[in-house]
Amino acid sequence: MKLKLLSLLLILLFVAGCSNETDTKTDATARSDAAEQVTQPQTVVGGLKISIDKQEINQKKTEDGDRVLHTFTITGENMGSVSAGLGSIDFLLQTKNGDLVELDHTMAMFGNEIAVGESLTGNVSFELEEEQQASKLIYQTGEDQLAEWDVKSE
Template structure:
């Protein structure tokens, strides 16, 4: 009799866990849209930078609706000295030439990297729905040092 109860318990757990996994997958894809960009690695300012993943989500603050562009960025220090990099070093350029800074309400990354070390983090930008995104630009100083084309699908 114990074997039957144990078997029923194990089967119940397996069925419930399988159902839970499916519902999570369907809910996450409803609000996320992948975007494409040229994700080749670029070396700038002694850092090898690659945009690994990009996505766009809806962001609502009160009555204001915006699109939230989030980029997963990997940077490796390929120079002989320590280099600093963070989400704040990136801007999102619109087709009209306007530049959007990192959204301060979202998680960001930043650190000083020793020679040969790397960091991966995200940079998020809130864009009004009527604006068109053009490029992600690495701009630690007044001039952009590297850029990646971004096209929403």
């Protein structure tokens, strides 16, 4: 009887171990598919590889009327030799007429220190008036503009 229970337990452990390998392969495939969806080139600045993974344009209802909400999904990977910080506050949106728009503080934001070899993904959103058109997303720390990406306006 003990031999049958032990055999059954070993078979169950073997099957469970095999099923975990299948799940791992599926996860790896999903990650590589997501990496192929990058619409903007990656830029390395100060040891951070920054990429714009996705851009969404939505309507936002406010007390002052309708606005256009531009939301970007940003990933920063620390390729340097020391920890580095990245957050929503580091980004500005430039309009076609040259105005710089700060992030919309009412929407979700991200920010943290990124350890060497680690990455951080988050969203940054900008609220524009109906007649404004987005032109560039700018990465800026302090007064220094370090990188920019062309963005769609509609």
